[in-house]
Amino acid sequence: MRKWMQTMSLRLNGANELLVGVLMGLLVLDVWAGVLDRYLIHWQLNWVEELARYIMIWAIMLAVPCAACSRAHIGLDLLTRKLPLAGQRLCLFVADLAMLLFFLYIAYAGVNFTAKGLAQLSTVFSTPMAFPYAAIPVAFSLAALQTFVLMIAGTAPVADEGGN
């Protein structure tokens, strides 16, 4: 069961990263298009900035679960690293639980937030704001899922993970 969860989590993360990578690529291309347009072609593309903001939010929010997966969201371990192993595990568990609950709540509240966005239109595209808003519930439910798997399947405290 544990093994199966880890494999599924890794596969999910792989797909998640692929999406993040593609969106980041699009983001770079979009801003390049904006620069080319402003200084060379002068087509007055008015959608570049809005599109860039929404892709950025989707790309970077979707990277939150990837970062959770590799424990890249770091906290202070000044105190916990001095505790005995059992204490370290307990701290890690409570910290993970706080993270899980936070992700879950934002995912839940994010659904309502997105639903409200169905009625609002974006300035340039005039599409519902629900499209960019949806990044929040999607990313945070994925992050909650990954944190949950991490809590169940990977329990060893990571003492020397520092840096990136």
Next chain:
Amino acid sequence: MWLAILILILLLIGTPVGIVLGVGGLFGMYQIGGEFFMQVAPSKIFNGLNIFPFLAMPFFILAGEIMNHTGITQRLVVLSEVLVGHFRGGLAHSNMLASVFFSGITGAATADAAAFGRTLVPAMKKQGYTGPYACAVTAAGSIIGPTIPPSGLMVVYGSLMGVSIGGLFATGILPGLLVCAVCMTIIASSGKRKNLPISGRRATLLEILVAFRGSLLALIMPIIILGGILFGVVTPTEAASVAVAYALFIGTVVNPCMSWPILYRMLVDTAKLSAVIFLIIGTASIMGWYLSFMQIPQQIAALFVSLTDDPTLILLMIIGLLLTIGMVLDINAMLILLAPLLVPLTAEIGMDPLHAGIVFVLALNISLMTPPVGACLFVLSSVTGERLEAIAKELWPFLLGELAVLLFIAFTPKAALFLPRLLGF
């Protein structure tokens, strides 16, 4: 009160800073208006991040990653070695100088500290420096990068407080160079006493020219980034995207080493690094909303003003507060939480917004290397295996020197604002 205890406990058990702020903010919202208020949280996160200039951050990170991969940044280290390597404590001096050269490419202190900790610290140890001293020099130098533009922190500050990011960039150059000069003076003055190694002969003019030519492509990058922004031709986001294009050009045409898989990995890693920062910014926005709802900014301002009405003392109190809280909290979170509290106060005592901005950024950067919990110290300690306490002991002279630079910048607005005024900000 309960909120403060909750935040403290979560911080101490090692909960990621972004989560601490988020949970704390939600708890605060619940206290005010129950579940109904908590529902506002997702929109706070979204609006906290829906800011075009923020795009500059991931792009600067990406450009730096690509430049590192091309190996061109390594040549900057060589260049600084041929320039100052022959003095006593040569490698310590070149460590500082390399921080200045690197600063135009990267914008995050902890990343610089990690990179130098892996490369320069072992090299210094091999030459006979003690490990803690090598780490202390690296930690002291690591704040030069985010002080000299481009700097992620300045992007956040400028976007949030409505201050020109280009202007902040221009203001950062002088303090960055001053920090370098002061630290090099400290190295030179303690060189004999500490018996720092001398690495060898002075490089010939030819060697210097060769090293210069080798690193020319890397030296041009900051000129492209800064030149465009400082002369108001491009926005920081555009400049950052051009920097990515330039780095890619070097990585594919000049010094071919990029491939699709490598680029993909870099894009994902950049997004992950940014995600950690963006989560903190997003959740700090929740917390910030709570603070402003409770009118904490006004209360703190009133408290400060009730203690004294002397502008000098108020400024000193602000700096003290930034340095203290910066020791425990992430600096991006600090900016979002504290800038709205403190910047109005700086306006009240008649400080220019750019001047206040650089004091903020410099103080927060210094707090990154302040014992006991500065992030740069942690990164260095974990990368090199040196003990934190030992590094901290060697760090004091540098820390005092950098505080002196901070106070100089804070109390001589003419000097601090000379460059930005010259460039028309």
